[in-house]
Amino acid sequence: MTTSLVAQPSPAAATPPAAAVPATLSPVPVAPSPSRPLRTARRLRVPPSVLLAGATLAVIVVAAAFPDALAPYDPLAVEPTQTLAPPSGAHPLGTDENGRDVLSRIVYGTRSSLLLGFGAIAIGLLAGTVLGLLAGLGARWLDAVLMRTMDVGLAFPELLLALVVIAVAGGGTRNALLAIGIASTPSYARLVRAQTLGVRRAGYVEAARATGLSEAAVVLRHVLPNAVKPVLVLATIGVGTATVAGAALSFLGLGTTPPTPEWGSMLSSARNFIELSWWYGLFPGLAITVLVLSTSVLGRYLQRRAEGGVR
Amino acid sequence: MSVRTAARRVGTRTLGALGVLWGAATVTFAALALIPGDIAYAVVGGPDSNPSPEVLAEVRREYGLDRPWWEQYGAYLLRLATGDLGTSYRFHSPVTQLIGEQVGPTVALAVSAAVVGVVGAVVVALATAGRRPGVRGAASGTELVLASLPSFWLGIVLLTVFSFTLGWFPSIGGEGWRGLVLPTLTLALPLGAVLAQVVRASVEEVLEEPFVVTARARGLTDAGVRVRHVLRHALVPLTTMSGFVAGGLFGGAVITETLFNRQGLGRLLLSAVSSKDMPVVLGLVLLSAAVYVVVNLVVDATYPLIDPRLRSAT
Numbered sequence A: 001m002t003t004s005l006v007a008q009p010s011p012a013a014a015t016p017p018a019a020a021v022p023a024t025l026s027p028v029p030v031a032p033s034p035s036r037p038l039r040t041a042r043r044l045r046v047p048p049s050v051l052l053a054g055a056t057l058a059v060i061v062v063a064a065a066f067p068d069a070l071a072p073y074d075p076l077a078v079e080p081t082q083t084l085a086p087p088s089g090a091h092p093l094g095t096d097e098n099g100r101d102v103l104s105r106i107v108y109g110t111r112s113s114l115l116l117g118f119g120a121i122a123i124g125l126l127a128g129t130v131l132g133l134l135a136g137l138g139a140r141w142l143d144a145v146l147m148r149t150m151d152v153g154l155a156f157p158e159l160l161l162a163l164v165v166i167a168v169a170g171g172g173t174r175n176a177l178l179a180i181g182i183a184s185t186p187s188y189a190r191l192v193r194a195q196t197l198g199v200r201r202a203g204y205v206e207a208a209r210a211t212g213l214s215e216a217a218v219v220l221r222h223v224l225p226n227a228v229k230p231v232l233v234l235a236t237i238g239v240g241t242a243t244v245a246g247a248a249l250s251f252l253g254l255g256t257t258p259p260t261p262e263w264g265s266m267l268s269s270a271r272n273f274i275e276l277s278w279w280y281g282l283f284p285g286l287a288i289t290v291l292v293l294s295t296s297v298l299g300r301y302l303q304r305r306a307e308g309g310v311r
Numbered sequence B: 001m002s003v004r005t006a007a008r009r010v011g012t013r014t015l016g017a018l019g020v021l022w023g024a025a026t027v028t029f030a031a032l033a034l035i036p037g038d039i040a041y042a043v044v045g046g047p048d049s050n051p052s053p054e055v056l057a058e059v060r061r062e063y064g065l066d067r068p069w070w071e072q073y074g075a076y077l078l079r080l081a082t083g084d085l086g087t088s089y090r091f092h093s094p095v096t097q098l099i100g101e102q103v104g105p106t107v108a109l110a111v112s113a114a115v116v117g118v119v120g121a122v123v124v125a126l127a128t129a130g131r132r133p134g135v136r137g138a139a140s141g142t143e144l145v146l147a148s149l150p151s152f153w154l155g156i157v158l159l160t161v162f163s164f165t166l167g168w169f170p171s172i173g174g175e176g177w178r179g180l181v182l183p184t185l186t187l188a189l190p191l192g193a194v195l196a197q198v199v200r201a202s203v204e205e206v207l208e209e210p211f212v213v214t215a216r217a218r219g220l221t222d223a224g225v226r227v228r229h230v231l232r233h234a235l236v237p238l239t240t241m242s243g244f245v246a247g248g249l250f251g252g253a254v255i256t257e258t259l260f261n262r263q264g265l266g267r268l269l270l271s272a273v274s275s276k277d278m279p280v281v282l283g284l285v286l287l288s289a290a291v292y293v294v295v296n297l298v299v300d301a302t303y304p305l306i307d308p309r310l311r312s313a314t
Helices: A036-043 A048-065 A102-137 A140-155 A158-169 A173-200 A203-210 A215-251 A263-273 A278-306 B003-034 B039-044 B053-062 B069-081 B095-128 B133-148 B151-165 B176-207 B210-217 B222-240 B242-259 B265-274 B278-306
Strands: none
Touching (some): A048 A102, A048 A278, A102 A140, A102 A173, A102 A215, A102 A263, A102 A278, A140 A173, A140 B003, A140 B278, A158 A173, A158 B003, A158 B242, A158 B265, A158 B278, A173 A215, A215 A263, A215 A278, A215 B151, A215 B242, A263 A278, A263 B151, A278 B133, A278 B151, B003 B069, B003 B278, B039 B053, B095 B133, B095 B176, B095 B242, B095 B278, B133 B176, B151 B176, B176 B242, B210 B222, B222 B278, B242 B278, B265 B278
């Protein structure tokens, strides 16, 4: 009956939280060494594709945090003699219609593009978690009202729901982020609710309650972390999807607007110059694709691990 | 399943579907009410038009904006029930008429993309499921890449290669099927890739079933087993995803039609969003919710046709 691609919580996913484990049972100690992450990866038998995805994401995050360290030029510097110049030594990815360096604009665009993706997922996750917890733990009527409302939300395609929010609130980076966040809330709320219902009756939650913990403490310390963990894994994939949604809104002229560099709005301008330059339309989209690929490879791997498929 | 339980099941489902539609209508009404500024200004042409108070009052009366909200809400639901989606602020013509004028190209695009995507996904998944790791890996790797492609970029790449470099297809507009090829691929490739992943997973599950071994033991060829026995099972998850597919196509139409400068509902929606023509935005959004609900009702009714085991169970 369920159309969700997400597996139901398996026993492996419902292991007690670290807090419930006595301190003497700390995880296997790892010998400190210069290449500790790599050795940990090898010990866990992380496939090379996942390592590559992780490394790519690391580069992308660095580009978002310190664009000036990676970009050869100012992303807004106009060079009227160098408009739509093909890739060369001076401009590895060519220039755009104003003679701006495409590579530098992609690097600087990382921040706006990731801001849309991460910001939207943060909103969707936060709202979805609160609503899902309320539905899963609250009274039956509250559950019914919230979930029927989420059903209505799910009846709209996400992009259309985002467009409605923008029609009401107007375009721009902040509203686009909000729009995608709101549009992704129903699916997260449904997931968190399903997880909460599973965790609520788990033995360790009953045990925590029996030790005299207050209801709020039980929810915060035991129900919340275990209900949200599998959802967080999915959110890894969601970051990629939300970044594409954000770029799509910018492409449509409703998100981040020029001259601020952003991948979707770069493609929107590039669309007018396809005949004159293949590089302008190629590389910003490649950046989006690489980001989405990396998040899906990493997300799927984490998902398999959480389900105990990989060990 | 007795006629009575069947009727009851259909009844509950239909009631649920109507509930979702009522909710969707309420959401759109709330969106209308939430929009900042006076709707009357939007009707007479934005805040710069400087209309006289008499004109504004006239518009308010005409659109029922001077009534209390519950009266407006009731009137809104009544109008929707009779198929009236309201009047466009910008074009001053009925939303249903605007939709009717633009629906053709979008349906053509969506149907061709759905056919290409679904058929392609089923063929590729049936052909590659359970094969040597090399074949399977190549297919699922390609699907992962295709599923990750943003459609607006895929369209630009297709235009660069097939339109501007090879000159096989027109870049913008284009008459007949030649103009439909690149937009169809732009929509169908990422969609088909997602579907192929789902179908392959279910085909591989089915290939492990005892009845497949039986069929092989009866001397059926591998292709025969896949087409005659496995295909039917693989259709179940595909049917379940129909609502997702319909929604994806509608959302994708907004981007594809913009990219290829095509007429259609997607372009209509985008221009309505940009000009805050709320009745058109909400009419289109309601339409998509209605399509989603109807598709899911039909899907529910189709399960027993695909899987005979569901005919006896409730």
